[in-house]
Amino acid sequence: MEFRAMNEQEIRDWYDREFIRTFPPNEQKPLPFILDLIAGGRYTLLGLYDGSSLLGYASLQTSPDRPGYILLDYLGVTAARRNGGLGSRILSLLEERFGKNTCLIIEAESPVPGRDEAENALRVRRIGFYERCGCRRAYEIGACGIRCQALTLGDPGNPDALTEAHQAIYGPGRPDITIPLGLDETPAPAHWGKDT
Template identity: 30%
Template sequence: MELQLLDTKVIEFIFHHHIVKDFPTAETRPLKNMLQLYHSQHYRGYGLYDHDELLGYAFFAGDQTQQVLLLDYFAIVENKRSFGYGSQFLQLLKKQMQGNLIIAEVESVESTKNSEERQLRHRRIQFYLRNSFTKSSLNCRLFGVDYSLLYLFDQQVDDNALYEYIKALYHSIFNPIIYKLFVKLKRGVK
């Protein structure tokens, strides 16, 4: 298995064949926005491949000259799930992105009353925790969806410093009007 940096053609393919199926519409960044961020060097993607077969994909948003990036999408393609590829992929990404502070937004367990959905969200958070992420006390509401914020870094990060990093990150990927209307970053409990 290997990581490959994705170009715009592959990003478009993954968007149309995987992202729109793997993520709820409310959590799907428009392709046009992804490509705009890509061309302004605020977006990059990696594919996990076994020879020429795509096993998974990960997209990162943020100013590439900075060392704070948002894990915008992370998924294993549907027919390859439950074989341990997700953990292997994260370990390869961790090595590739060493020195970067990686932020992951995971749907908040507390924001749903549906017990099945709560279990699924809890399992997602546990997956990231098993793979070296740390849960912060920070939460955010983006475009009406509540998220818990986790991070991956070589050392512990104080939540106050993390708050400032994430705030700057969101300002780098959202224009001021969108930020004001649709981004609510807040402190909470772990």
């Protein structure tokens, strides 16, 4: 297996064949948005490959003025390979790649009281997955119309530095991002205008 940066054609294939089928519409960054972030040096897509077959992926967003902090924007394993330990393997590979001095910031949807029990159970399971992989809960955020639990893998530094870095990664032009999100606050709809 090889864990490496995807080229532009691989990114386009990933987007069309995997991404839009895996993530809900309100969570899908438009491909031009992703490509602009890549062109600006703020976004990387890494694929775990077996030969030419994509097994899983991690997309990472950074801020040039906050070195040492990386947002794990999307983590996924292709449908045929799910539940086989590849998600935790990708997290381990990220930790190896960036070292212990880098804090990986992860966002996982929080369960919502009164919502669909099956969906809430899945959200609890996802957060549990990250915790089993060594991640620690930090605070809740609002992103793309969703309340999410922010978690960290690696040393987050002090809480203010973490919050500031998390905000800097998104930048000032994202009205749909609230870091942290208070208990009485409602997340704003997705920036790219898709229904939530």
